[in-house]
Amino acid sequence: MHPILKDIRLVAFDLDGTLVDSVPDLAAAVDRVLGELDLPAAGEAKVTAWVGNGSLTLVERALTDALGESPGAEPLEAGNLRFLYHYGRDPGSRTRLYPGVREALDALQAGGWILTLVTNKPYAFIEPILAQFGLERHFALALGGDSLQRKKPDPAPLLHVASHFDVPPPACLMVGDSRHDIAAGRAAGFRTLAVPYGYNHGEPVSNSLPDGLIESLTELV
Template identity: 40%
Template sequence: MLTDSIKLNHSPFRAAIIDLDGTMVDTLGDFVVALHHTLLDMGCHAIEVARVDRAFVEMTVGKGTEDLLRRTLAHAWGLPDDDGDVLASVPQAWQHYQHHYTRINGQHADVYPGVAEGLIRLRATGVQLACLTNKPTAFAEQLLTLKGLRGHFAHVFGGDAFARKKPDPLPLLKTCEALGTPPASTLMVGDSSNDAQAAAAAGCGVVLVTYGYNHGHPINEVPALAYIDRLDAPDWSSWFAA
């Protein structure tokens, strides 16, 4: 599916910001494995660990590691995610998670079909690309390098790069500054309402992929310039200024 008639009414873009998890790489397997090891290190029983399955992670991921860990602990323990015991345990869980995620990053993840080709076509338009994700920067750099995608990007910014994360517009505004393009001339490509909300608030256009992690909601309910099944589906040359 490609809905891109709206773009004809938009001025050509001069740069693009691409999300990572759910947009370029399917990382659910990495999250599940790292979270399971983290829960075991936290003393959780097997039945608690089993609650954190792929379906839960798909609904939960996308708002930063601290949010993911808080909600994971709450789900495993059967507590509200603002429970005092949960909140107090997040720093300890983060230490375990960081160790395990660094160790397995990319081992249970796959680049989505069409991503490498799409990035090549985007770069062929002559525009600069930046990767902007809520994943910690070191994890993002490690994953992009492992999957052979790092060379496409002039900049990589993670959820710890700025004071706030998506869906706050600050990360997009700062990334536009790094790219040297105004928000109105910068296109965001993502997979969720987080990306769309951040782009709208920053003044960027947004294109959404149909296969990512949108917290269990249909992606076509989120306003966007286009919805694409593959990153290599659009004629990107018509989207960007020469």
């Protein structure tokens, strides 16, 4: 057992960039939206730097990059709806599970930890992706970016899962790949653990000073 798990009862995981590499599917949906507007494709490299704050922000960044200026509210809303349509049709065919994730989740579940999922991805896409990898049974509760009025880096989703299971925040751990995960965890009073292989807007997640950093989730167990 990793020392960071000492006295921890509940573990909250981020999804994109922590458990799964979803950029190929996200980029495909973004590029379909741009193509419909006769704008150049963004590609996976740019999308990697844009993900992490929910679909609306992702689309806003893509449109701003392609247009050279911020889109208006109506074009942004229309673009987001088209993105949700395209991504909803195929949210997981190119998405891959990171090495060691299944083994870590199996071991943590067998060890009695409460496992939860807290992502900024819209809730409707969570179940199809988890089901694709047979991971839905691992999580006692999953929250998407639209499950509550506020999302990470606001601490509200983490405080919600802690309250839901009646676990005090100091007995909870947030595991993620970005500064938003670390900021949310710290603000909620959770212990924080980062993985360096995900998406963090081109910055090392270690800059956010998490309580721990591991190269693979297998190091947890």
